Amino acid sequence: MALTGVQIYKFLPKTNCKECGFPTCLSFAMKLAQRATELGACPYVSDEAKSNLEAASRPPVRLVTVGVGEKKIEVGNEVVLFRHEKTFVHPAGLVLRVKDSDADAVAKAKEAAAYSVERVGINMYLDGIAIENDSKDAAKFAKLAADVKAATDVALILMSSDTAAMKAALEKVGEDKPLIYAATADNADAMIELAKKYSCPLAVYGNGLQEVADLTEQAAKAGVEDLVIDPATRGYADSLDALTQIRRLAIKKSFVALGYPVITFPGEGAESIDDEAMLAGMHIAKYASIIVLDNFSPAVAYPLLTARLNIYTDPQKPIQMAAGVYPLGDPKADSVLCVTTNFSLTYFSIAGELENSGYPSHLLVCDTEGLSVLTAWAAGKFDAEKIAKAVKEFKLPDTLSHKKIILPGGVAVLKGDLEDELPDWEILVGPREAMAIGSYLKQNWS
Amino acid sequence: MPSVEIPLEKWTGQVHQVTLGAGGRKTVTVGGENTLPYLHFDGTIPNKTAVAIEIQDIAPADWSPTLLKAWGDVVNDPATWAKKAVEYGAEAILLNLKSAHPDEGNTGIAEAKAVTDKILSAVDVPLIVIGTGVADKDNEILPAVSEAARGQRIAIGNCEEKNYRTVVAVCIADGHIAIPSSPVDLNLAKQLNILLTDAGLPIDAILMDPTTGALGYGLEYTYSVMERLRMAGLGGDKLTAMPIINNVGEDAWKQKEAKVAQGLPESWGDMETRGIIWEEQTAISLMQAGSNLVVLRHPQSVAKVGAAITKLMG
Numbered sequence: 130m131a132l133t134g135v136q137i138y139k140f141l142p143k144t145n146c147k148e149c150g151f152p153t154c155l156s157f158a159m160k161l162a163q164r165a166t167e168l169g170a171c172p173y174v175s176d177e178a179k180s181n182l183e184a185a186s187r188p189p190v191r192l193v194t195v196g197v198g199e200k201k202i203e204v205g206n207e208v209v210l211f212r213h214e215k216t217f218v219h220p221a222g223l224v225l226r227v228k229d230s231d232a233d234a235v236a237k238a239k240e241a242a243a244y245s246v247e248r249v250g251i252n253m254y255l256d257g258i259a260i261e262n263d264s265k266d267a268a269k270f271a272k273l274a275a276d277v278k279a280a281t282d283v284a285l286i287l288m289s290s291d292t293a294a295m296k297a298a299l300e301k302v303g304e305d306k307p308l309i310y311a312a313t314a315d316n317a318d319a320m321i322e323l324a325k326k327y328s329c330p331l332a333v334y335g336n337g338l339q340e341v342a343d344l345t346e347q348a349a350k351a352g353v354e355d356l357v358i359d360p361a362t363r364g365y366a367d368s369l370d371a372l373t374q375i376r377r378l379a380i381k382k383s384f385v386a387l388g389y390p391v392i393t394f395p396g397e398g399a400e401s402i403d404d405e406a407m408l409a410g411m412h413i414a415k416y417a418s419i420i421v422l423d424n425f426s427p428a429v430a431y432p433l434l435t436a437r438l439n440i441y442t443d444p445q446k447p448i449q450m451a452a453g454v455y456p457l458g459d460p461k462a463d464s465v466l467c468v469t470t471n472f473s474l475t476y477f478s479i480a481g482e483l484e485n486s487g488y489p490s491h492l493l494v495c496d497t498e499g500l501s502v503l504t505a506w507a508a509g510k511f512d513a514e515k516i517a518k519a520v521k522e523f524k525l526p527d528t529l530s531h532k533k534i535i536l537p538g539g540v541a542v543l544k545g546d547l548e549d550e551l552p553d554w555e556i557l558v559g560p561r562e563a564m565a566i567g568s569y570l571k572q573n574w575s
Numbered sequence: 576m577p578s579v580e581i582p583l584e585k586w587t588g589q590v591h592q593v594t595l596g597a598g599g600r601k602t603v604t605v606g607g608e609n610t611l612p613y614l615h616f617d618g619t620i621p622n623k624t625a626v627a628i629e630i631q632d633i634a635p636a637d638w639s640p641t642l643l644k645a646w647g648d649v650v651n652d653p654a655t656w657a658k659k660a661v662e663y664g665a666e667a668i669l670l671n672l673k674s675a676h677p678d679e680g681n682t683g684i685a686e687a688k689a690v691t692d693k694i695l696s697a698v699d700v701p702l703i704v705i706g707t708g709v710a711d712k713d714n715e716i717l718p719a720v721s722e723a724a725r726g727q728r729i730a731i732g733n734c735e736e737k738n739y740r741t742v743v744a745v746c747i748a749d750g751h752i753a754i755p756s757s758p759v760d761l762n763l764a765k766q767l768n769i770l771l772t773d774a775g776l777p778i779d780a781i782l783m784d785p786t787t788g789a790l791g792y793g794l795e796y797t798y799s800v801m802e803r804l805r806m807a808g809l810g811g812d813k814l815t816a817m818p819i820i821n822n823v824g825e826d827a828w829k830q831k832e833a834k835v836a837q838g839l840p841e842s843w844g845d846m847e848t849r850g851i852i853w854e855e856q857t858a859i860s861l862m863q864a865g866s867n868l869v870v871l872r873h874p875q876s877v878a879k880v881g882a883a884i885t886k887l888m889g
């Protein structure tokens with residue numbers, strides 16, 4: 130169990146010297162219990178107290194980095210089991226596996242690594258390439274690793290149970306801090322040595338949680354603590370059980386030996402591409418930190434990246450836009466004027482359509498505290514008064530040569546009220562769905 | 576070596592068990608679990624998540640081309656459509672009384688009753704009937720639907736604060752299940768459940784609809800409100816422990832990603848695959864948050880989600 134602030138306080142010097150940056154030992158202890166500071170900030174804790182407090186001061190799931198540079202994968206540091214309790218912190222890395230027995234491996238890696246898609250103004254992409262030593266040939270494996278490194282800029286995972294092959298590949302790409310996959314009961318000593326030598330993160334593969342815990346313990350004792358764990362479950366039911374148990378042990382029991390990010394391979398338990406995607410989707414929601422896919426296509430990657438974006442959004446604050454007038458496609462004084470709310474999903478839905486409509490437009494964004502059109506309307510945060518106020522605040526009567534404003538179809542009911550608020554304006558009701566705005570403008574805007 | 580002891584989560588409550596179908600029809604039972612979704616090691620899960628297919632009483636005017644292609648001509652006749660849906664694996668049929676909507680034809684009592692009769696005799700799986708969402712109109716047509724299906728334990732929605740009295744009264748009279756829908760909010764869901772039970776509806780005659788937000792369009796809100804509802808219910812609050820129905824198909828397929836064929840970025844990929852995956856991802860995510868009955872639209876999603884459910888049941 131994680132310690133409470135009061136329990137931690139008992140181990141502190143109780144001198145209130147303030148050197149930790151907090152006014153009292155007690156307030157430091159409280160922050161420590163919330164994992165908002167590090168034990169190391171107090172220079173006076175005794176070694177004995179230190180070891181007692183280690184479990185409490187360590188994040189329940191260790192933060193592990195794979196790769197270097199801008200596209201490194203950072204996973205772990207999760208503090209809750211359910212996103213509504215706080216938030217999920219480090220989005221699961223999505224990785225494509227290629228095999229050294231496949232002549233197209235480099236091309237496939239290149240295509241996946243080059244993939245990116247934009248959603249709500251966020252650029253989403255695949256995070257890495259896993260290279261598997263399927264050929265059992267060390268030289269082939271090392272060559273593919275080197276080729277993929279040269280062809281891509283994403284994080285790498287090296288997959289081989291053969292320590293000689295692993296060493297050969299690390300000689301080529303070790304400086305990029307790939308994840309070494311994996312240490313097993315049979316090869317742990319040698320893999321741990323390699324992880325140490327190249328200062329790379331190490332995955333451990335064990336049948337059952339006990340075997341995994343024994344391996345992480347062994348690695349940690351040897352000084353390798355940047356670990357990722359694979360409980361060897363591949364189906365829906367067994368992986369959900371294992372991943373839930375691992376997260377629960379880490380968070381509720383501060384069980385250090387399983388307090389690491391988890392890696393999954395949904396393609397291995399799947400019968401089809403849909404199945405792989407669903408299993409990956411389940412792993413995004415339930416506790417995987419790195420997900421290795423065996424198939425890549427944009428039509429699957431985009432939904433999965435969207436699912437990840439959804440699950441890892443901070444539930445406390447919707448992603449929002451600043452209120453204001455946004456120009457889309459170089460609008461002039463006589464161009465289209467539309468109004469919407471400042472929930473970023475809403476903004477990007479309608480802004481994207483306006484940009485593609487062929488009609489340069491002004492998009493007036495009202496501050497609705499990040500709520501969508503209907504939600505804001507139902508909550509009384511998007512009404513005629515507010516829209517009229519924004520029209521005036523942003524000086525639209527001065528900058529535009531017309532007085533016509535298009536409402537989202539979902540709030541057609543606001544038309545009458547808005548006519549009262551803006552008596553010399555023409556209030557138009559647009560379509561309900563943003564995707565219909567282009568054809569609407571063709572028919573209704575002259 | 577540290578020894579791994581799995582901490583079990585023992586809940587005091589359980590999800591109410593609700594059975595659809597009676598009077599000679601096949602039955603489908605959902606709910607009854609005393610654990611979070613599919614965590615068999617924590618507790619017991621007597622019933623699997625059920626999969627229903629949505630059909631409409633008139634050929635859909637605004638459905639994605641991907642859906643229309645998959646169904647072909649059957650969409651022109653609800654009875655044929657329903658039969659086909661059962662062939663594709665629907666364990667229940669959701670009949671959407673689209674044509675009754677004031678903006679979609681404004682058909683009345685006679686039509687609603689006739690189409691209900693037709694579907695009931697065409698297929699033997701349980702039926703779910705959804706009205707227009709316009710309270711006054713639903714107050715008019717849903718009693719007729721209820722009467723037509725008396726004794727066959729169908730589920731009837733929408734049931735909201737504005738029309739719950741009517742829906743509850745006919746459900747009690749004719750032995751049906753009500754589907755209260757609330758806007759993504761734990762307290763509002765509970766409040767509506769209280770109104771329904773206070774009005775005399777038995778607790779095992781409620782399937783609650785917390786409002787489905789599709790992948791990329793509010794999914795995360797639905798997901799979290801469902802997890803919270805489920806945890807409250809398992810924690811012993813009987814008025815939040817109703818099984819959950821999610822109309823996944825409707826919300827997923829209305830999104831641009833599933834609907835629009837042209838003028839899209841290349842990075843969105845093949846349209847058909849994307850639309851189906853959009854529906855499947857919405858379903859699998861919400862199943863992790865506690866869905867007991869998912870309503871889908873595409874035959875392929877029905878097959879794949881159904882197979883995933885079987886595997887999750889172990």
Ligand code: B12
Nearest residue numbers: 469475500501502503504507508537559562563758788793
């Ligand atoms: C997620 C969600 C929430 C989230 C908030 C999300 C957010 N940041 O806004 C939460 C859980 C907080 C929430 C709360 C509430 N919600 Co709510 N919510 C939803 C849900 C599931 C999705 C909304 C969403 O994100 N849509 C996606 C965005 C992009 O849609 P949009 O903004 O409308 O934009 C689209 C169009 O309007 C159009 N568009 C946008 N701008 C423009 C501009 C022009 C000119 C044009 C032409 C088109 C256009 O383009 C977009 C894409 O097509 C919907 C139901 C559903 N499935 O849709 C209910 C829903 C909107 N909520 C509803 C309600 C009632 C509420 C509450 C008032 C409930 C309550 N009493 O507490 C609260 C209010 C919040 C508060 N008090 O602070 C109702 C509204 C009912 C109604 N029709 O009036 C809905 C419809 C649910 C329902 N069926 O009852 N909600």
Ligand code: SF4
Nearest residue numbers: 145146147149154171
């Ligand atoms: S530095 Fe240590 S001793 Fe000083 S106030 Fe902080 S916790 Fe107490």
